[in-house]
Amino acid sequence: MLEYPGLVLTDQVLVERPTTFPYVPGLLSFREVPALLEALGQLPAAPDLILCDGHGYAHPRRFGLACHLGLWLDTPTIGVAKSRLTGSHDEPGPGEGRCRRPRERLGAVLRTRERVKPVFVSAGHRISLRTALALTLACATRYRLPEPTRLADKLSKAHRSGR
């Protein structure tokens, strides 16, 4: 857990659980949320916002992991995925004046740092895409991924290598 806007790390908990559900595109929540709930329950205080490693609204059923976790906890969440699951971007036609007019906006493709591969931001629970974008960018300092996600990933990696 980090404080905002300082992004100073205040708490960190780590849980290790066996998986009980396989990885199936579109059903990531069923694999990840159980462990996430356990970890969040061990924090000394409930966070005001959660940046999720996965999509929120940008999901085939418009209900990705960020939405699922956020609704369960009734806590604001943002989906910040490293790759696309559904939807498309770019490619307006070659002709002058051509532009894309999506029937539905799923999220945004955000380049958090110069020349780095962009991340896919979408609204999770109780937040607008606009605010989700602003907060994600505000949490991305020196790396591609926002600090909360990057530090959590680092913690899990360190845990594994130490065995």
Next chain:
DNA sequence: GCGACAG
């Protein structure tokens, strides 16, 4: 039928 497919 074929391609796509968060982590």
Next chain:
DNA sequence: ATCTTGTCGC
């Protein structure tokens, strides 16, 4: 996600 050699840039 994980595996895995070499490579690029600060």
